[in-house]
Amino acid sequence: MKNLIVYAHPNPKSFNHAIMETLAGELKAAGHEVRVRDLYEQNFDPVLKPSDFELIQAGKSAADVKVEQDHIAWADVISFVHPIWWTGLPAIFKGYIDRVFSSGFAFTINETGVVGLLNGKKALIINTTGTPEEMYNKNGMFNGMLKTSDDGIYRFCAMEVLKHVFFTAVPYITGAERAKMLEEVKAVAKMIC
Numbered sequence: 001m002k003n004l005i006v007y008a009h010p011n012p013k014s015f016n017h018a019i020m021e022t023l024a025g026e027l028k029a030a031g032h033e034v035r036v037r038d039l040y041e042q043n044f045d046p047v048l049k050p051s052d053f054e055l056i057q058a059g060k061s062a063a064d065v066k067v068e069q070d071h072i073a074w075a076d077v078i079s080f081v082h083p084i085w086w087t088g089l090p091a092i093f094k095g096y097i098d099r100v101f102s103s104g105f106a107f108t109i110n111e112t113g114v115v116g117l118l119n120g121k122k123a124l125i126i127n128t129t130g131t132p133e134e135m136y137n138k139n140g141m142f143n144g145m146l147k148t149s150d151d152g153i154y155r156f157c158a159m160e161v162l163k164h165v166f167f168t169a170v171p172y173i174t175g176a177e178r179a180k181m182l183e184e185v186k187a188v189a190k191m192i193c
């Protein structure tokens with residue numbers, strides 16, 4: 001299977017980087033094709049500009065956006081790996097969605113309403129939090145984040161959400177606990193393909 005990993009974290013020594021590498025390694029070891037888009041390393045420009053709107057209206061995309069759209073078009077399974085910042089997406093990742101998941105590419109609107117155009121593509125979302133699991137369960141924050149990302153972005157574009165994993169309290173746990181989480185990433189990799 002063709003696997004695309006869209007990854008956003010500024011620190012190559014971060015736990016998110018370890019998640020991305022573990023996932024890519026496991027998928028490759030199982031014989032799958034893997035491409036990684038590292039948004040910080042690429043210096044991806046997350047700002048949706050007037051010129052982007054003009055291009056969308058003309059049925060086109062900016063050159064950097066087209067590169068990312070071609071990767072999405074290529075993939076069967078797309079994994080999105082990033083930390084939770086301010087209870088949502090890091091700005092660079094949000095800007096990737098703003099620009100790459102554009103009208104005419106990821107969705108369109110016709111007389112029946114919104115039609116997702118990424119049908120047939122499967123999504124895996126892996127996020128990390130600083131907040132402990134009990135707190136976000138108790139205050140409903142997980143439900144909010146699942147709603148705005150899985151429903152608001154991926155299912156809106158007709159993708160099938162295979163799994164959304166939250167690894168919680170990451171800065172405060174032991175190395176052994178983090179190692180256990182990476183084992184879970186390996187199990188998820190086996191599950192998605």
Ligand SMILES: Cc1cc2nc3c(=O)[nH]c(=O)nc-3n(C[C@H](O)[C@H](O)[C@H](O)COP(=O)(O)O)c2cc1C
Nearest residue numbers: 014015016083084085086087128129130131170171
């Ligand atoms: C700008 C910023 C905003 C953050 N906002 C949240 C938040 O809203 N909720 C949360 O649980 N953790 C938040 N955190 C903590 C990170 O999610 C946490 O440190 C990260 O997921 C740990 O993974 P890492 O070691 O790969 O960075 C924030 C961190 C930063 C830098």
